[in-house]
Amino acid sequence: MSQKTRVLFLCVANAARSQMAEALLRHTDPEHYEAYSAGTQPGEVDSRARLALEQLGVSTEGLHSKPLEVFDGQQFDYVITLCDKSAFECSTLPGAGEYIAWDFEDPASSRQVNAYRHCLQQIHERIKMFVLVKNKAKAPLQMLAPVTLFKCLADDTRARMTQLIVQEGELCVCELTAALEESQPKISRHLAQLRSSGLLQDRRAGQWVYYRLHPQLPAWVAETLNQVLKADDPQLAEDRLRLHGMRDRPGRSSLCN
The missing domain is CATH 1.10.10.10 (Winged helix-like DNA-binding domain superfamily/Winged helix DNA-binding domain)
Incomplete structure (x- = not known):
């Protein structure tokens, strides 16, 4: 069995967006990916983020907020930030094979109705696209017609x-x-x-x-x-x-x- 691709998701508090991304990637393709998350100023996992995941049928088991230092010395194929502030602070993070910056509105400060569910849907779509593109890139090249x-x-x-x-x-x-x-x-x-x-x-x-x-x-x-x-x-x-x-x-x- 080939080695799984390691992905680290980052945001400031590691409370909602990065937790959602971690859970969604594990849910979407556990066969090919290992998903982790951390924060530059970690707090606690937002209960509203947990609820949105559970309503989608995504397991929240094992989710907890972690400081970035927990992963010191570890190598990741992809490090993905989910907000502008973490993107700036982690732009030179060592151990990243590829650095990717995503930006989603913080549902905690959003005035949108059902902000957490909306944020989860946006991240879910991005995760599915990420998996589709990266898996296709790794697949053996077929005969170009x-x-x-x-x-x-x-x-x-x-x-x-x-x-x-x-x-x-x-x-x-x-x-x-x-x-x-x-x-x-x-x-x-x-x-x-x-x-x-x-x-x-x-x-x-x-x-x-x-x-x-x-x-x-x-x-x-x-x-x-x-x-x-x-x-x-x-x-x-x-x-x-x-x-x-x-x-x-x-x-x-x-x-x-």
Whole structure:
């Protein structure tokens, strides 16, 4: 059996949001994940958070507030913060394979009716998406169908991004934003589509996330994309010119194997 992915959820008091996330991840996929939570200023688990979990049919057994120091020296595949304050305080937390910042309104200070149930639903949706994306990324790459590749390249933005990545080896969001003169949200959205299709793979290096062709792609895909580059597309030349003229391009280490 493969080793489970370890996830640590953080918020200030470790009273509601991080407790909900811990319980929900354990409930959603206990086979592949170990979930933990802690707080930078821990208090007590909010009884209203427990009630919301129990009403959803999620076990609250073992939930208790803990200081972050309890996990000193431990390694986690993902450290996920659930509020802006904990995100700032834990941005350089050691032992995190990948650091992710989520932000949900504190139900304790919310004026919304059924605030705890609403917060739980929001976190639940994010947890399900997290599990879906991460499990898909870990799954063996299936044969990329030609129709999938052509759908990816049918959009002008995705086609330009893919050509640049093929030619440059790997690029991050800010580089693609500068090269294509598009907004960061639009670039990120298209990158997510290319990654979910299996065409791209990402890697994190410090604060940067770089994208490259998936190393397990069928040979015909790489051959097709390299043949496209031989067309000497003038649009690609313009994109590359903007890319190479970009100021403060992020540095990078060598490509991961």
